[in-house]
Amino acid sequence: MELEDKLKILAAAARYDVACAATGLRGCRGRKRGSPPLGVCHVWAEDGRTVSLLKVLLTNRCVNDCAYCAHRSSADGPRIGFQPRELARLTWELYRRNYVEGIFLSSGVWKCPDHTMEMMIRTARSLREEYSLPGYIHLKVIPGCDPQLVRQAAFYADRLSVNIELPREESLRHLAPQKDFQQILGHMALLAELVKEGKERARGGNPRSALMPAGHTTQLVVGASPDDDLAILSTSQRLYGEFGLRRVYYSAFIPVDEDPRIPVNARPPLRREHRLYQADWLIRFYGFRAEELLSPGKPFLDVEVDPKLGWALRHPEFFPVDVNRDSKERLLRVPGIGPVSARRILKARRERTLRWDDLPRLGVVMKRARPFVTCAGGIDRDADFATLSGWWEGGDRERVVSWFGGEEQGRGAQLALLGIEVD
Amino acid sequence: MLEVLLYDGSYPGFLSACLNALRRGDEEVEIRQGEEGQLVLGGYYLVEAGPDDAAKMRSWIAEQMGRKAERWAELAFRSEFQDREEALLAFFRLGLKEGRRWDRQPLPPEVERVARMARFTWREYHRWKGITRFSRPVEGGRYLAEVEPSADIIELLAAHFRKRMPTLSWEIRDLKRAKRAVHRASYHLLEETTERFLPERDRAFSLWKVYYTSIYLPERLNPRLKRSHLPARYWKFVPEYVESATKGPVVDRLDFDSGLNIETKIQI
Numbered sequence: 001m002e003l004e005d006k007l008k009i010l011a012a013a014a015r016y017d018v019a020c021a022a023t024g025l026r027g028c029r030g031r032k033r034g035s036p037p038l039g040v041c042h043v044w045a046e047d048g049r050t051v052s053l054l055k056v057l058l059t060n061r062c063v064n065d066c067a068y069c070a071h072r073s074s075a076d077g078p079r080i081g082f083q084p085r086e087l088a089r090l091t092w093e094l095y096r097r098n099y100v101e102g103i104f105l106s107s108g109v110w111k112c113p114d115h116t117m118e119m120m121i122r123t124a125r126s127l128r129e130e131y132s133l134p135g136y137i138h139l140k141v142i143p144g145c146d147p148q149l150v151r152q153a154a155f156y157a158d159r160l161s162v163n164i165e166l167p168r169e170e171s172l173r174h175l176a177p178q179k180d181f182q183q184i185l186g187h188m189a190l191l192a193e194l195v196k197e198g199k200e201r202a203r204g205g206n207p208r209s210a211l212m213p214a215g216h217t218t219q220l221v222v223g224a225s226p227d228d229d230l231a232i233l234s235t236s237q238r239l240y241g242e243f244g245l246r247r248v249y250y251s252a253f254i255p256v257d258e259d260p261r262i263p264v265n266a267r268p269p270l271r272r273e274h275r276l277y278q279a280d281w282l283i284r285f286y287g288f289r290a291e292e293l294l295s296p297g298k299p300f301l302d303v304e305v306d307p308k309l310g311w312a313l314r315h316p317e318f319f320p321v322d323v324n325r326d327s328k329e330r331l332l333r334v335p336g337i338g339p340v341s342a343r344r345i346l347k348a349r350r351e352r353t354l355r356w357d358d359l360p361r362l363g364v365v366m367k368r369a370r371p372f373v374t375c376a377g378g379i380d381r382d383a384d385f386a387t388l389s390g391w392w393e394g395g396d397r398e399r400v401v402s403w404f405g406g407e408e409q410g411r412g413a414q415l416a417l418l419g420i421e422v423d
Numbered sequence: 424m425l426e427v428l429l430y431d432g433s434y435p436g437f438l439s440a441c442l443n444a445l446r447r448g449d450e451e452v453e454i455r456q457g458e459e460g461q462l463v464l465g466g467y468y469l470v471e472a473g474p475d476d477a478a479k480m481r482s483w484i485a486e487q488m489g490r491k492a493e494r495w496a497e498l499a500f501r502s503e504f505q506d507r508e509e510a511l512l513a514f515f516r517l518g519l520k521e522g523r524r525w526d527r528q529p530l531p532p533e534v535e536r537v538a539r540m541a542r543f544t545w546r547e548y549h550r551w552k553g554i555t556r557f558s559r560p561v562e563g564g565r566y567l568a569e570v571e572p573s574a575d576i577i578e579l580l581a582a583h584f585r586k587r588m589p590t591l592s593w594e595i596r597d598l599k600r601a602k603r604a605v606h607r608a609s610y611h612l613l614e615e616t617t618e619r620f621l622p623e624r625d626r627a628f629s630l631w632k633v634y635y636t637s638i639y640l641p642e643r644l645n646p647r648l649k650r651s652h653l654p655a656r657y658w659k660f661v662p663e664y665v666e667s668a669t670k671g672p673v674v675d676r677l678d679f680d681s682g683l684n685i686e687t688k689i690q691i
Contacts, residue, residue, distance in 0.1 A: 003630065004630060004633050007630060007633050007637070008633050008637045011633075011634050011637040011638050012637040012638070014638075015637070015639070016640070040549070040552045041553050042553045042554065043554070043635065043664070044648070044649040044652045044653055045635070045649070046639040046644055046649060047639040047640050047641075047643035047644050047649075048647070048648025048649045048651075049643070050652070051635070055638065090630065093630070094627060094630070094631060096557065096566065097558075097627055097628075098555055098557055098568070098584075098587075099627075099631050132590060134586075134587060134588075135587070252643075254640060254642045254643075267642065268642050268643065270643065347527070347528045348527070348528035348529060361529035362528055362529055
């Protein structure tokens, strides 16, 4: 088969994995390589997602029969694979023309996990040793492979990841019977150890021996199982806490084939995926906990408003927050105030008392923050949080949404970061 | 009386002029890019781009205002905004008066102006790091790229690619400013040029095109998001965009709630 044909099939098969960032190297004292810390986007695909890496499968041959997967063993279609050196050369050709920053390599399970992982490592080794690729390498860990192979992969890769796919053990057993939830967690624990070891090596003055300096990540599929948002976010929270993951990616499930085990979705739950990313952001950077955002009685995130505004409307007792006195942790709970504007507020108020006019200049999104804060100008009587909260809790949600000028007000930059557009 | 200091258009020349202006204390001074011919007019002085003065000014900025100010100043100068000289001189005067307190919050108006210019250059640099495309190798195995950035960023780009492709020979030409950066494994050169070359489409490009057309998910189609990431004025520099744009119907809009794709033709 021609290289073009292989590329077409194996790139299309890999597109369901949402991660494609060549990032995470900021502040790493790891191997001195060519990828800048902030990552570079070379092009944006027709679906608006960034293209930084050559994202392909090594092969779409697979012994597993996961219900949600396009290349599961029971699916039809041609089965092919790259040779490691062939794929390394292709990556190098695209890298030196500045089409990509490197490679994101995943794979079906070809023969057995160890064999597949060895082939992936050979590809990475070829890139580093034959082509001296200074770019970014992200390798997937094949669940069930030997820990020694994971260690080898960590030596060549900037980032490793193992996909947990579903938030609960029972869900994974139901949809992907050959995958073992505990084994995947075991791989994550090993990756966390390797990251730690890599940091120590780099600190010890041998930057070339740093392991996977961009850390490790995972992906959760949204909508392939009946799991609610609370289960998904609780799992993410646990993974961040226990294994120090850099990112959890959420992928709205797109049915590729009919299977009695998966729900019939007319369309991918893009908005739900979007809300989960927002909530994930709140957990990582704003000090929220999953159980604050959701509860067993309310296990799904609000669709109409973002999770932070939803939380604020349900907790009128927390407000108003005084921008001249309250702590950073309290400021971060205010819709329209993010980590950057909170930091600026703390810096600015050391010198003088803040007034309403100062807040937009510090980056506060006034349309969202106004009802929830007080400053030297007192409370804004036209924007009373208790009234808004009353409307919300009383079921008059449209009125609240329209008060805030449409629910997407002021979130352009965040949406762009999340790779999502809302009309 | 207003005095005008002329400099040669280079950053070292500008820094020399700034040093001269700061030494004049509270005198009303304006800095402009200009030539010797303008000296016939009264109140115009030509400032030579002395390396010593430029170095002195640089170290003054670093010591008095900090490294961040030094970085912002250079980025703001590279923005090529018409009022950059005035904005930067006001910025340095603020530094003279307040030292490192220039970046207090909220930012003083003099700093906001410079920050806006620096952000513009940074964004332009960040975009071009991604969309600079090298052709197949030409004479001597050199890879060539042509760029037309809106800010003077070729030195920044060259530094980026020197790190990214240290073992390859390459050349980047800035068509707007008639400059090129040439890199071989052993030396690096920045010089003026007006040469053009026509990039040829080779196998790597056709493989890239195959890749680009295979990766998007029709269920997530969202060209508006694509446009918001990379405004249409850059598309002519991205070959795969040019080719996809000439193929006709492009889906313009995704109804987010329903997941239905509404097809309309858009003009590129």
